[in-house]
Amino acid sequence: MALSKRHISKEEVEHVAWLARLELSEEEKELYTQQFNDILDYFQKLNELDTEGVPPTLHVLELVNVFRKDEVKPSLPPEEALANAPRKRGRFFEAPRIL
Amino acid sequence: MKIGLEIHCQLTSLKTKLFCGCSSDYRGKTPNTFVCPVCLGLPGSLPVLNEKAVELAVMVALALNCEVAPQTFFVRKNYFYPDMPKNFQISQYDVGGSIAIASGGWVGFLVGKTRKTVRLRRIHLEEDPGKLFYHGTIDTSPYTLVDYNRAGIALLEIVTEPELEAPAEARAFLQKLRSILEHLGVSDGGLEGAMRCDANISIEGGGRVEVKNISSFKDVERALTFEIVRQRDLLKKGVKIQTETRHWDDVRRTTLSLRVKEEEQDYRYFLEPDLTPVRISQEMVELLRSRMPELPDARKERFLKAYGLPEYDAEVLTSDRAMADFFEECAKLYDKPKAVANWLMGDVLQCLHSLEVDIDQAKLAPQYLAEMLKLMDRGDISIKIAKKVLWEVMKHGKSPSTVVREKDWWRITDLQTLEGYIAQVFKEYPKAVEDALVDEKTIHYLIGKTMEATGGKADPELTNALIRKKLSQMKKGS
Ligand SMILES: [Zn+2]
Numbered sequence: 001m002a003l004s005k006r007h008i009s010k011e012e013v014e015h016v017a018w019l020a021r022l023e024l025s026e027e028e029k030e031l032y033t034q035q036f037n038d039i040l041d042y043f044q045k046l047n048e049l050d051t052e053g054v055p056p057t058l059h060v061l062e063l064v065n066v067f068r069k070d071e072v073k074p075s076l077p078p079e080e081a082l083a084n085a086p087r088k089r090g091r092f093f094e095a096p097r098i099l
Numbered sequence: 100m101k102i103g104l105e106i107h108c109q110l111t112s113l114k115t116k117l118f119c120g121c122s123s124d125y126r127g128k129t130p131n132t133f134v135c136p137v138c139l140g141l142p143g144s145l146p147v148l149n150e151k152a153v154e155l156a157v158m159v160a161l162a163l164n165c166e167v168a169p170q171t172f173f174v175r176k177n178y179f180y181p182d183m184p185k186n187f188q189i190s191q192y193d194v195g196g197s198i199a200i201a202s203g204g205w206v207g208f209l210v211g212k213t214r215k216t217v218r219l220r221r222i223h224l225e226e227d228p229g230k231l232f233y234h235g236t237i238d239t240s241p242y243t244l245v246d247y248n249r250a251g252i253a254l255l256e257i258v259t260e261p262e263l264e265a266p267a268e269a270r271a272f273l274q275k276l277r278s279i280l281e282h283l284g285v286s287d288g289g290l291e292g293a294m295r296c297d298a299n300i301s302i303e304g305g306g307r308v309e310v311k312n313i314s315s316f317k318d319v320e321r322a323l324t325f326e327i328v329r330q331r332d333l334l335k336k337g338v339k340i341q342t343e344t345r346h347w348d349d350v351r352r353t354t355l356s357l358r359v360k361e362e363e364q365d366y367r368y369f370l371e372p373d374l375t376p377v378r379i380s381q382e383m384v385e386l387l388r389s390r391m392p393e394l395p396d397a398r399k400e401r402f403l404k405a406y407g408l409p410e411y412d413a414e415v416l417t418s419d420r421a422m423a424d425f426f427e428e429c430a431k432l433y434d435k436p437k438a439v440a441n442w443l444m445g446d447v448l449q450c451l452h453s454l455e456v457d458i459d460q461a462k463l464a465p466q467y468l469a470e471m472l473k474l475m476d477r478g479d480i481s482i483k484i485a486k487k488v489l490w491e492v493m494k495h496g497k498s499p500s501t502v503v504r505e506k507d508w509w510r511i512t513d514l515q516t517l518e519g520y521i522a523q524v525f526k527e528y529p530k531a532v533e534d535a536l537v538d539e540k541t542i543h544y545l546i547g548k549t550m551e552a553t554g555g556k557a558d559p560e561l562t563n564a565l566i567r568k569k570l571s572q573m574k575k576g577s
Contacts, residue, residue: 015365019177019178019179019361019365019367020179021179058172058370058376059172059370059372059375059376061375063375064170064375064376064377064378065375065376065377065378066147066148066374066375067147067148067149067150067153068120068147068148068149068150069149069150069151070113070114070115070149070150070151070152071114071115071120072114072115072120072121072122073115073119073120073121073135074120075121075122075132075133075134075135076134076135076136076139078129078131078132081131081132081134081139082131084141089242089244090130091129091130091131091132091246092130092131092232092244092245092246093131093181093244093245093246093247094242094243094244094245095181095231095242095243095244095245096242096243097240097241097242097243098180098181098231098237098240098243
């Protein structure tokens with residue numbers, strides 16, 4: 001059953017992993033491909049519902065226009081701002097090279 | 100050739116960021132001191148939209164002739180890059196029924212003396228990413244340093260249709276856009292990084308190349324010109340231009356390939372569940388419309404009527420808010436507006452270019468220009484000296500009369516003094532004197548030499564008259 005309805009290929013899993021900058025082992029790629037497809041199989045069930053004429057729900061709450069005034073609030077104290085940084089250099093967060 | 104622009108302009112008149120109360124006054128501050136759980140993307144934090152940002156965006160939309168959406172949403176644009184601590188940017192995108200705050204619109208502007216209109220695709224609100232610093236340049240730095248003080252600053256993205264046809268057109272358009280935003284008082288383009296630009300460019304027979312990271316409007320023309328030369332060279336060699344994204348390196352003034360593998364669908368846009376929809380009522384739009392200040396095109400019309408300026412002058416002056424302000428201040432103090440306009444668009448602009456400053460940061464105050472023009476009208480200084488005075492004022496910020504006094508640049512009108520200079524010139528250039536005695540047209544050489552001898556201080560008309568008199572006396576004498 002699972003193999004007969006493939007929604008997502010292994011290549012797509014590799015691409016999504018790359019987008020998330022994750023390195024996956026071959027076993028993980030197989031596992032996630034299977035899991036993604038199982039999840040999407042389940043979503044297929046929802047497609048059985050007739051939604052003709054039902055407007056898409058963009059938001060589950062009825063709330064609109066939740067605003068804040070343009071007033072300055074205190075920021076984090078310096079020592080707290082960088083407290084969770086895996087790497088820092090002086091007052092900066094440090095990240096790996098980009099290109 | 101088709102050029103389209105994506106302009107990112109910070110709403111610099113806001114006191115706080117787009118979704119949190121951190122101060123937006125981040126320039127020159129210690130890194131990572133204007134940050135909080137929201138703009139650092141810490142778990143459990145919730146963004147709340149700055150109401151003023153919505154108002155300013157609507158005002159910009161109205162000023163640019165756009166259609167304001169009655170309801171608008173925010174979305175998450177997902178990507179992994181250290182400038183965004185949440186790994187997504189809250190933005191707006193036409194997805195799943197969500198639409199940007201405004202669409203359509205147009206901007207009219209002058210390129211040289213030709214009028215041009217460029218249509219806009221849309222305007223949307225989004226948050227600015229943090230600022231990255233490299234050791235050396237982006238492609239050689241062993242690490243990346245991140246300052247999130249800028250992360251979360253309210254940005255307005257303005258997207259044009261690809262209708263611009265030359266780098267100079269792009270510059271003229273951006274100049275006009277900046278003037279509109281500055282007249283609205285929403286964004287100060289003089290602040291470093293307040294107005295940035297991505298450009299896409301396609302040349303006949305080539306793919307669409309996007310150039311990112313153009314951090315000032317001044318660099319847009321440079322980056323585009325560089326790209327055109329690069330692409331034309333490749334085409335000449337028979338190389339096909341690939342669709343790609345390139346990075347503008349403003350230090351080396353080149354573009355380099357980013358080899359970006361992400362495409363639009365890879366951003367996996369989806370509605371931001373932490374923010375509510377924004378409804379913009381017609382009443383709110385009308386209220387904001389009624390509060391709109393005078394914009395460049397209206398100001399231009401007023402300049403035509405109130406000051407009697409030619410259309411070209413009025414357009415050029417109002418294409419720069421600071422320039423237009425300066426003109427009006429000066430015209431209050433000196434009642435020949437056309438002369439003020441001429442000086443502003445001529446010598447003043449030239450000085451500004453070579454000093455690389457904007458007029459609102461220059462040392463020339465409107466009262467100084469007015470004073471200089473009055474000195475000229477009274478005959479205290481010649482036009483030649485006036486140009487030199489202007490330079491001194493702009494370099495040192497001294498008043499024109501101080502400059503003239505200190506340099507002793509008063510115009511020489513004293514007959515005896517002038518006759519002394521002329522006698523000296525006649526002695527030094529006997530051949531020129533002989534020529535002038537035969538052919539009157541060559542007299543200009545002697546006038547020029549006398550002006551030179553006095554450092555431009557001699558009264559040109561008086562000098563002319565005295566030389567003619569001396570020559571005719573010589574003729575009679577012989
Ligand atoms: Zn914050």
